[in-house]
Amino acid sequence: MAWQRKILRVNLTNGTCTPEPLNMEWAQDYLGQRGLATKYFCEEVDAKVDPLSPENKLIYATGPLTGTMASTGARYSVITKGPLTGAIACSNSGGYFGAELRFAGWDMIIFEGKSAQPVYLHIENGKTELLPADEIWGRSVWDTEAILKKKHQDPMIRVSSVGRAGEAQVLFAAIVNDLHRAAGRSGVGAVMGSKNLKAIAVRGTLGVGTIRNPAGFMQATVAAKKVLANHPVTGQGLPKFGTQVLMNVINEMGALPTRNHRDVQFEKAGRISAEAMHEPRPTDGKPNLVTNQACFGCTIACGRISKIDETHYTVLNRPEYWGASGGLEYEAAWALGAATGVGDLEALTFANFICNEDGIDPISFGATVGAAMELYDLGLIKEADVGFPLTFGSAEVLTRLAELTARGEGFGKEIGLGSKRLCAKHGRPELSMSVKGQEFPAYDSRGIQGMGLAYATSNRGACHLRGYTVASEVFGIPVKTDPLVTEGKPGLVKAFQDATAVFDSSGLCVFTTFAWTLADLQPQLAAACEGDWSMEKLALLGERIWNLERQFNNAAGFTGKDDNLPQRLMTEPAKTGPAKGLVSGLDKMLPEYYELRGWSKDGVPTPATLQRLGLPA
Amino acid sequence: MTTQAGVRVALKLYASLADYLPAPARRAHRLDLELPAGTTIADVIGQQGLPPAMCHLVLVNGVFVPPGERAVRALVAGDELAIWPPIGGG
Ligand code: SF4
Numbered sequence: 001m002a003w004q005r006k007i008l009r010v011n012l013t014n015g016t017c018t019p020e021p022l023n024m025e026w027a028q029d030y031l032g033q034r035g036l037a038t039k040y041f042c043e044e045v046d047a048k049v050d051p052l053s054p055e056n057k058l059i060y061a062t063g064p065l066t067g068t069m070a071s072t073g074a075r076y077s078v079i080t081k082g083p084l085t086g087a088i089a090c091s092n093s094g095g096y097f098g099a100e101l102r103f104a105g106w107d108m109i110i111f112e113g114k115s116a117q118p119v120y121l122h123i124e125n126g127k128t129e130l131l132p133a134d135e136i137w138g139r140s141v142w143d144t145e146a147i148l149k150k151k152h153q154d155p156m157i158r159v160s161s162v163g164r165a166g167e168a169q170v171l172f173a174a175i176v177n178d179l180h181r182a183a184g185r186s187g188v189g190a191v192m193g194s195k196n197l198k199a200i201a202v203r204g205t206l207g208v209g210t211i212r213n214p215a216g217f218m219q220a221t222v223a224a225k226k227v228l229a230n231h232p233v234t235g236q237g238l239p240k241f242g243t244q245v246l247m248n249v250i251n252e253m254g255a256l257p258t259r260n261h262r263d264v265q266f267e268k269a270g271r272i273s274a275e276a277m278h279e280p281r282p283t284d285g286k287p288n289l290v291t292n293q294a295c296f297g298c299t300i301a302c303g304r305i306s307k308i309d310e311t312h313y314t315v316l317n318r319p320e321y322w323g324a325s326g327g328l329e330y331e332a333a334w335a336l337g338a339a340t341g342v343g344d345l346e347a348l349t350f351a352n353f354i355c356n357e358d359g360i361d362p363i364s365f366g367a368t369v370g371a372a373m374e375l376y377d378l379g380l381i382k383e384a385d386v387g388f389p390l391t392f393g394s395a396e397v398l399t400r401l402a403e404l405t406a407r408g409e410g411f412g413k414e415i416g417l418g419s420k421r422l423c424a425k426h427g428r429p430e431l432s433m434s435v436k437g438q439e440f441p442a443y444d445s446r447g448i449q450g451m452g453l454a455y456a457t458s459n460r461g462a463c464h465l466r467g468y469t470v471a472s473e474v475f476g477i478p479v480k481t482d483p484l485v486t487e488g489k490p491g492l493v494k495a496f497q498d499a500t501a502v503f504d505s506s507g508l509c510v511f512t513t514f515a516w517t518l519a520d521l522q523p524q525l526a527a528a529c530e531g532d533w534s535m536e537k538l539a540l541l542g543e544r545i546w547n548l549e550r551q552f553n554n555a556a557g558f559t560g561k562d563d564n565l566p567q568r569l570m571t572e573p574a575k576t577g578p579a580k581g582l583v584s585g586l587d588k589m590l591p592e593y594y595e596l597r598g599w600s601k602d603g604v605p606t607p608a609t610l611q612r613l614g615l616p617a
Numbered sequence: 618m619t620t621q622a623g624v625r626v627a628l629k630l631y632a633s634l635a636d637y638l639p640a641p642a643r644r645a646h647r648l649d650l651e652l653p654a655g656t657t658i659a660d661v662i663g664q665q666g667l668p669p670a671m672c673h674l675v676l677v678n679g680v681f682v683p684p685g686e687r688a689v690r691a692l693v694a695g696d697e698l699a700i701w702p703p704i705g706g707g
Contacts, residue, residue, distance in 0.1 A: 231703075232673070232702065232703035233704060233705035234705070236633070236702075236703075237632065237702065237703055237705055238705060238706070240632070240633065241632050241633075241704070242706070243705075243706035243707050244706070245631070245632050245701070245704045245706055246704070246706040246707075248629075248631050248699075249631070249674065249701060249704065252629075252679045252697075252699050253676065253679045253680075254679050270645075270646065274632070275631060275632070275635060275646060279644065330706050330707070331707075464707060465707065468707055470706075470707070471705065474674070475674065475703075475704065475705055476673075476674075480681065480683070483681075510707070511705070511707060514705035577679050578678065578679040578680045
């Protein structure tokens with residue numbers, strides 16, 4: 001079975017918690033987590049809903065392998081309509097919370113309505129209750145976790161919560177669990193804050209005892225773990241250097257968006273790279289990186305744990321920031337650093353701590369600061385508007401804005417709107433480096449052409465985790481393709497998008513795909529879950545999920561015109577590096593992509609496609 | 618190694634390959650070399666004692682050089698040869 005077959009429906013308006021059986025028919029068609037929760041969401045919520053209204057719902061969803069012995073079985077996703085984008089939002093997190101939720105016997109929690117007063121949900125196996133959040137409202141994620149553990153006299157409780165940013169409905173507020181793992185993108189934290197829901201505290205002792213074929217599952221997971229251990233990327237590269245190893249690679253390739261995508265190479269990239277995190281600092285002789293860390297059940301352990309130099313200006317006389325905590329991943333280091341022109345590793349680490357402490361997405365935050373800096377540079381934002389000059393490259397500006405934005409204060413409120421609304425407000429909407437309102441991650445699509453198409457067609461707005469063609473265009477996984485050409489990319493993007501949707505619905509981490517293909521996941525699913533989980537079925541499943549998300553977005557008002565990139569990437573050629581002189585070739589790729597998807601030339605799934613995938617028209 | 622008619626190139630080694638650089642070059646991840654004309658990428662890999670299996674991502678001036686071309690591609694003046702072991706990220 002693998003599923004716990006149980007959903008908790010929490011009506012925040014009425015203050016009720018009601019268990020209900022999981023729809024097992026849908027589980028066969030949508031597996032779990034991203035796919036299954038999206039099915040529930042699309043069935044229950046009008047696509048035109050205002051994301052911050054009580055009519056929007058927020059679903060916490062695990063996959064059938066979450067909390068099992070499968071490597072990386074740590075994942076859960078939060079599905080809602082995103083306030084940053086107006087599109088379907090699905091943000092995935094690791095840590096320990098997801099597994100704990102499964103141990104308590106739940107596959108999913110559906111939150112609906114809005115509480116009159118701030119509350120949190122407390123779960124202890126089958127016992128569920130909404131409790132007043134008086135002592136945690138107004139507090140950070142870090143304080144919230146400490147207070148709830150103390151209050152419930154249980155250090156093993158796992159907490160997923162919003163910080164002050166979620167309460168203030170910062171449009172890219174994140175939901176954070178286990179202090180520094182986050183469902184980071186699209187503003188899922190703002191939806192949670194809008195519902196007056198502060199946190200979920202869960203303790204589960206039941207385990208996941210529902211594996212269909214335990215011996216077969218043990219065999220399949222052991223074999224799959226061996227593949228991870230023996231692969232140089234998942235066995236050595238990621239544990240030692242984390243995702244941050246990409247900083248120098250992508251810079252060398254001329255695809256590191258710099259200063260709001262004005263440039264494609266950052267002269268200080270080396271200073272904020274994985275290698276720099278390993279180097280002893282001149283001040284205290286210690287490196288920024290303390291250790292790596294694993295999410296529940298993960299045999300890769302790509303997480304970074306860092307400690308800030310106690311003499312650095314950001315933490316002078318602030319011992320609360322002297323401890324080791326979640327360090328820089330590549331996307332965060334890029335957004336906080338290259339996108340703003342800041343090359344101070346300690347300042348970036350501090351800004352990252354703040355993003356974790358109060359729950360904001362470092363990608364959208366850093367990219368929006370980059371956009372604000374360009375608006376300032378052009379004279380469209382004035383020093384008087386902010387209180388200080390927004391100079392590109394200023395670490396002080398970055399860290400100050402991080403604190404203001406995370407707490408919803410001062411000019412931080414403007415940054416908290418995201419770059420699309422900020423740039424539109426100042427008359428230059430084209431300077432927002434975003435798709436469907438969500439800011440780009442760390443790859444310039446002039447230098448890595450496939451990513452332009454992946455961003456433009458991503459169902460949750462610009463995102464690298466929906467179709468990571470970087471794996472092929474840069475690392476050669478599964479095969480090396482030329483990052484500077486558009487030929488063959490539509491098929492590559494579609495294949496990555498569909499496969500990723502399956503992994504995101506399983507409970508496992510997409511980083512396994514550096515070593516695994518669907519053929520490594522399939523035996524684990526087949527042993528754990530009842531039903532037919534053949535390769536053919538999985539291929540169809542990924543495509544079905546992708547099309548379901550697309551249908552939601554189309555119903556929400558998006559059209560093919562929104563599968564677009566900012567003008568800068570289409571008309572301003574890269575200035576340096578291998579892509580010098582190139583712009584994104586999106587226009588060459590998009591029609592072929594639509595065709596491969598079985599969509600009309602306007603980007604609408606045809607009736608034949610829907611029928612093939614078993615989706616209603 | 619150094620000749621009058623040599624070509625000046627930069628060798629950049631990252632991640633665990635940085636250990637193969639002489640200590641003073643490690644922090645910058647960069648070693649300037651003067652090579653006889655015609656020196657190939659594979660020659661440099663051999664001369665620097667880099668395990669070929671660890672030389673996964675090989676870029677010259679940011680552009681990937683496939684394994685089959687490394688033994689024939691001669692470096693020219695000003696080339697920047699950057700090498701990584703197998704890596705991934707996201
Ligand atoms: S690979 Fe990294 S992000 Fe994924 S589960 Fe493991 S530690 Fe967590």
